[in-house]
Amino acid sequence: MIKNIILILVMSLLDINTVLANPDGAKLFSQNCATCHGDNGAGGIGVPLALASFQSTISDDYVRKTIRHGRPGRIMPAFTQINDAEVEAIVKYVRAWNKTKPIAFSQELIKGDPVHGKQLFSKYCASCHGANGEGGKGTGVTFSRPRDLPIMAPALHNPGFLASATDAMIKNTLIMGRKGTPMISFYKHGLNEKDINDIVSHIRGFEKQPVSESATILETEQAILSVDSPYDLQTTIENVKNAATSHNFIFIREQTLDSGLVPEGTENPKQHIIYFCNFNVLNQALATDPRVGLFLPCRITAVEQNGKVRLYSVNPKRLSKIFNNSALNNMCDEMTKQYKTVMEEATF
Amino acid sequence: MKTIIRFLAIAFFSLLLTSPAKADQLLSARSSQDFEEAMSTLQAAIKNNGYQLSKVQRVDVGLQAKGYKTDKYRVVFYGKAEEIADLAAKHPELIPYLPLNIAIFSEENNTILAAGRPELLKEFFPSADLAPYFERWEKDLEKILDEVRETK
Numbered sequence: 001m002i003k004n005i006i007l008i009l010v011m012s013l014l015d016i017n018t019v020l021a022n023p024d025g026a027k028l029f030s031q032n033c034a035t036c037h038g039d040n041g042a043g044g045i046g047v048p049l050a051l052a053s054f055q056s057t058i059s060d061d062y063v064r065k066t067i068r069h070g071r072p073g074r075i076m077p078a079f080t081q082i083n084d085a086e087v088e089a090i091v092k093y094v095r096a097w098n099k100t101k102p103i104a105f106s107q108e109l110i111k112g113d114p115v116h117g118k119q120l121f122s123k124y125c126a127s128c129h130g131a132n133g134e135g136g137k138g139t140g141v142t143f144s145r146p147r148d149l150p151i152m153a154p155a156l157h158n159p160g161f162l163a164s165a166t167d168a169m170i171k172n173t174l175i176m177g178r179k180g181t182p183m184i185s186f187y188k189h190g191l192n193e194k195d196i197n198d199i200v201s202h203i204r205g206f207e208k209q210p211v212s213e214s215a216t217i218l219e220t221e222q223a224i225l226s227v228d229s230p231y232d233l234q235t236t237i238e239n240v241k242n243a244a245t246s247h248n249f250i251f252i253r254e255q256t257l258d259s260g261l262v263p264e265g266t267e268n269p270k271q272h273i274i275y276f277c278n279f280n281v282l283n284q285a286l287a288t289d290p291r292v293g294l295f296l297p298c299r300i301t302a303v304e305q306n307g308k309v310r311l312y313s314v315n316p317k318r319l320s321k322i323f324n325n326s327a328l329n330n331m332c333d334e335m336t337k338q339y340k341t342v343m344e345e346a347t348f
Numbered sequence: 349m350k351t352i353i354r355f356l357a358i359a360f361f362s363l364l365l366t367s368p369a370k371a372d373q374l375l376s377a378r379s380s381q382d383f384e385e386a387m388s389t390l391q392a393a394i395k396n397n398g399y400q401l402s403k404v405q406r407v408d409v410g411l412q413a414k415g416y417k418t419d420k421y422r423v424v425f426y427g428k429a430e431e432i433a434d435l436a437a438k439h440p441e442l443i444p445y446l447p448l449n450i451a452i453f454s455e456e457n458n459t460i461l462a463a464g465r466p467e468l469l470k471e472f473f474p475s476a477d478l479a480p481y482f483e484r485w486e487k488d489l490e491k492i493l494d495e496v497r498e499t500k
Contacts, residue, residue, distance in 0.1 A: 030378075030497060031377075031494075031497070034378045035376040035377060035378045035460055035462075036376075038378070039378060039380065039458075044455065070372070077372035077373065077374070078372060079372065080372060081372070223445075223469075223471075223472030223473070224441055224444050224472075226441065252410070255403070257432065257436055257443060257446065257447075258402075258429055258432060258433060259402065259403065260400075260401065260402035260403050260425070261400055261402050261427055261428075261429040261432060261447065262429050262433075268433065268436075271436055271440075271443060277410065279410065279411060279414040279416060282407070282410075282411065283411060283416045283418070286407075286411075286418070286421065290421065290451070290453050290460070290462075291374065291376070291451060291462040293407055293421060293423055293451045293453070294423065294449060294451045294462060294463065294464060296407070297405070297407070297410070299444075301443045301444060303436075303440050303443060305437075305440055310440065312440065312441065312443050312444045313444050314444040314445065318472075319464070321373065322373035322374055322464055322465075322468065323374065324372070324373070
């Protein structure tokens with residue numbers, strides 16, 4: 001009996017170890033990366049990873065560190081919850097698209113003149129990468145709405161990029177360019193090696209500057225907004241509708257929390273969701289990041305419990321963080337203010 | 349012998365607890381099915397995993413009615429009636445996050461799905477009695493998204 005138990009445990013351990021030692025890179029890519037980068041790495045909101053000129057100018061380590069660090073504020077999350085073996089499996093899968101000899105870039109810093117580099121950056125790079133390296137407007141070809149360019153210029157003033165790219169890799173990219181993207185070879189554009197070193201030195205200097213706005217994530221502890229109402233449930237619900245309407249929202253519908261989940265007529269009448277929407281704001285938000293529809297249209301829930309009425313809503317400012325998209329920061333901040341205003345007016 | 353068994357048992361369960369691959373705060377999936385097919389697969393997957401559909405918010409229809417051009421876009425709400433009633437009574441502060449939802453929208457011939465990571469709710473609502481719900485929802489949501497992702 002004991003021998004059998006030991007045997008089963010040992011076999012199970014061996015089996016699990018085999019699985020853990022050989023994670024399926026294709027499956028992991030499909031689960032974690034394909035939504036943005038496409039099933040075949042053709043790109044979309046994320047960089048076209050399979051692009052030959054991209055593959056030939058990056059290292060395995062760049063991919064590895066990019067997975068780990070992500071790009072704060074630029075949608076690409078930091079994958080902190082996958083283990084090292086899984087990261088390696090994804091790297092191997094992604095790098096199988098590379099048809100050229102793999103590169104391992106030097107870790108050494110390149111010495112250059114950052115002041116001259118800044119001048120060159122303003123002249124040659126800023127139109128795509130932003131005056132301060134904050135990246136192209138938006139965060140890539142959106143999920144469902146193509147933009148003007150096949151790829152948005154990456155944010156260079158981003159802690160994730162700076163942690164992932166060595167000076168040698170940045171220099172190589174400036175020299176080689178990325179065929180198939182607007183990134184050209186600056187050698188061919190007339191710059192010499194010293195000029196390129198100066199630009200690299202300027203880019204590395206971003207590390208010493210305050211975090212770029214495009215890499216800023218809204219921080220707030222509150223996951224919900226809530227306010228006590230001095231009114232009865234029905235009056236509070238009507239007040240929410242009126243307050244929302246007076247702030248340029250359109251009332252959409254009112255339903256119980258359990259509507260659709262329980263047979264009609266048996267719903268709990270003490271938990272009412274009021275849906276409302278400003279379609280212009282909704283349209284703008286979805287154009288910026290369609291995933292944001294997760295918490296749109298707006299809704300406030302009125303709950304009566306033990307004779308007391310209270311209003312609840314999500315806190316858009318807190319939810320902004322889950323999208324890792326700095327382009328949403330202002331919208332989410334504004335939405336939080338509007339929710340608070342509507343709730344306060346409804347309970348005044 | 350007992351020590352060996354204990355060691356092996358601990359090692360076994362430690363490995364079982366090793367977290368699976370996860371992105372940070374959102375779960376998402378790309379489906380090679382078109383929107384209608386993916387929507388149908390999603391609804392079936394929700395039911396297959398023991399949940400009930402509560403409401404489909406037709407975001408695209410609303411936008412189009414107001415004159416905005418949009419791709420197909422819906423938000424699917426789902427849950428378990430008894431579970432939601434129980435949680436709403438004990439933890440009304442959780443109500444803004446209930447029922448659970450998944451955004452589904454078209455991208456050319458593909459369909460994208462996105463949902464907040466249920467385990468993130470542990471950070472929002474650090475009550476010990478809620479953690480098992482969030483953990484189970486997370487696993488179930490991963491299964492639902494896997495079903496949609498893998499259905500061709």
